[in-house]
Amino acid sequence: MTARERPFPRPHLTRAIAAAALGTLGTGAMAEAHLAEADPFQRAVRAVQAKDFATATSVFETLAQEDDYDAQFNLALLLRAGQGLPQNFVQALEWSLLAQLGGVERAIKFSADLSGLVTADAQDVVFERIDERLRTRLERGDRSAIMQYIEFNSTILPEPDMQTAYVWSLIAAALGVDNAATRRDEIMSELETDVILTSQDEARVLFEDQDMTTLFADQASGGL
DSSP states (O other), rough: GGGSSTTTTOTTTSSSSOOHHHHHHOOOOOHHHHHHOOHHHHHHHHHHHTTTTHHHHHHHHHHHTTTTHHHHHHHHHHEEEEEEEEHHHHHHHHHHHHHTTTOOOOHHHHHHHHHHSSHHHHHHHHHHHHHHHHHHHHHHTTTHHHHHHHHIIIIISOOHHHHHHHHHHHHHHHOOOOOOOHHHHHHTSSSSHHHHHHHHHHHHHHHHHHHHHHHHHGGGGTTO
């Protein structure tokens, strides 16, 4: 668990919304005061503490669009509460699921609770938007999106697409992404032999046709 994922009450932590304001928002490591002024996340935190929810939602939304997972979770909570913007369960679910894929553990239960407030048709729209967002990140060589796309297809979708998840786990393992080989073997154990062989051929074609070694090379040293 990273510092940004720890619960709010610890006094040495920040990147959290005041518990009195919303109950439980995302958290993170305490920054020095002079750094906090330059940190837009801190600006949003202070805005919530001051009950300036319009500023908070605006800043968190900007950060959320830039794939800041804590900001995505906090924006989901604000949208669920209807503070700063009109209450919107569908948008809150989308941001919460993205935060969940980004590793914010507290988003798991929050997403499940929100799903009970959203129709199946609306959830399908959310899944389509998340799929499009992740694909866009993959197309621009965002290495951090690879495992998220695998988990989206294998665990988030109500009807998992295990074949797609397996194809991308094969690609991830070939690229040396952390934990990809283990996940690949876990997914493979759920597939029939013919699907496995077809998927391996598909992964090889994608890997070579899109020159994925080059596409994802910029972040290769950092892992996931």
